[in-house]
Amino acid sequence: MQQKTAQRLSAIVGGMLAVIMGLSVVLPMLSQNATTQTQQILPTDVPIPTFPAPIADLNSIQFDQVYLHPTGLYTVAQPTGWLPTEPLSTLDNARSTFSNATQQSIIQVDVDKPVTSPVTLDDVDARWTSSALASSWSRYSSWTETGSRRRENDQIIMDFELKLNEQTFVARQVAWTDGEWIYSTRVVTPENATDELLYVLDKVAASVTPNKEFAATPFDWQAYFDSQDSHIIRYPADWTLADAAPGRPTSITSGNDIAVRVEAQPETTIADEAAARAWVETARPGATILSVEPVTRDAGSGFSVSYGFKNIDGESQSGLAVLLNGTDKLHVANLRFPGADVDLNSDGGQESNADLAEVMSSFNLLPALNLAPAGVTTS
Numbered sequence: 001m002q003q004k005t006a007q008r009l010s011a012i013v014g015g016m017l018a019v020i021m022g023l024s025v026v027l028p029m030l031s032q033n034a035t036t037q038t039q040q041i042l043p044t045d046v047p048i049p050t051f052p053a054p055i056a057d058l059n060s061i062q063f064d065q066v067y068l069h070p071t072g073l074y075t076v077a078q079p080t081g082w083l084p085t086e087p088l089s090t091l092d093n094a095r096s097t098f099s100n101a102t103q104q105s106i107i108q109v110d111v112d113k114p115v116t117s118p119v120t121l122d123d124v125d126a127r128w129t130s131s132a133l134a135s136s137w138s139r140y141s142s143w144t145e146t147g148s149r150r151r152e153n154d155q156i157i158m159d160f161e162l163k164l165n166e167q168t169f170v171a172r173q174v175a176w177t178d179g180e181w182i183y184s185t186r187v188v189t190p191e192n193a194t195d196e197l198l199y200v201l202d203k204v205a206a207s208v209t210p211n212k213e214f215a216a217t218p219f220d221w222q223a224y225f226d227s228q229d230s231h232i233i234r235y236p237a238d239w240t241l242a243d244a245a246p247g248r249p250t251s252i253t254s255g256n257d258i259a260v261r262v263e264a265q266p267e268t269t270i271a272d273e274a275a276a277r278a279w280v281e282t283a284r285p286g287a288t289i290l291s292v293e294p295v296t297r298d299a300g301s302g303f304s305v306s307y308g309f310k311n312i313d314g315e316s317q318s319g320l321a322v323l324l325n326g327t328d329k330l331h332v333a334n335l336r337f338p339g340a341d342v343d344l345n346s347d348g349g350q351e352s353n354a355d356l357a358e359v360m361s362s363f364n365l366l367p368a369l370n371l372a373p374a375g376v377t378t379s
Helices: 002-040 121-127 130-136 194-207 273-283 347-352 354-361
Strands: 066-068 074-077 093-100 105-112 142-152 155-164 167-177 182-190 222-225 231-235 240-242 250-253 259-266 288-297 300-310 316-325 329-338
Touching: 074 194, 105 194, 121 142, 121 155, 121 167, 121 182, 130 142, 167 194, 182 194, 231 259, 231 329, 231 354, 273 288, 273 300, 273 316, 288 316, 300 329, 316 354, 329 354, 347 354
Parallel strands: none
Antiparallel strands: 066 074, 093 105, 105 182, 142 155, 155 167, 167 182, 222 231, 240 250, 250 259, 259 329, 288 300, 300 316, 316 329
């Protein structure tokens, strides 16, 4: 009995020794394997994209072509290589943005109409609070206003450092006022293109040209400009532009049976009131002339003829034709709208039809503009 017990204990001890010896071999292997697996799942470094080389010859950037904001409120030079993105217009702001995908650069031009005026440079400075800047740089992961903002040549100058996708960009913004509107221009480039930034900013900011003849009309209205005949007219944003083509008659309509026909007639001049009456009576047979007033606009003069007529259904309509003499042609904006014998030349007619009166008062001639091609990017 004792012998069997001793044999059993010996077998148990031998088995335990075998297990221990086996573990001494297996455990290091498992440890090595775990280390190998841990090493295999370590994240790899993500490469940071490199910036393109800056434009070596800055004189190769041309500024001779201009961009007319869709509101017609201003023009600005469009540098070669930068394409307009979707513009913005609100009740108090008209923004243009240009993008150069190759250079990873953005230009932004803003014209703002504050509620109160006159506007001072202190007002311009106070406008750019930390929260306003944070909102304007929201597409970047972080931003910093570097250095101290300063005043030079009646402008507020601000410098920035921006981060996006582990890349660093730099920006400068200049802002100024004419006492009524506030203007600002900012340029963003990669951090390796500061010379390009300063060059483009200086040229673009200097080129911003407001069309202050439209200051009394709503900021968010749109504009139609005929690049061949160089006439322009503004209209509410919910009106529809139809049949627009340079040098051809164009119609602008609303949903209330209101329409304006804009055109130019070569080798035609309206010399006096009698000629203005005759033009309307020819263009609208059967019309009754209500009044004729001389008009003078910035780049042309002529007559405003109010009239009444009946359409083919016998319904009473009213009209106003603004006839402006150009250097070699007659420029015409001819409005028709529902209502019997409404005289838009009169104070009462203008008060009861304020929008229509403002549309017709905006009809004007602009100097010939070397407009950039209508290429638009959405990036």
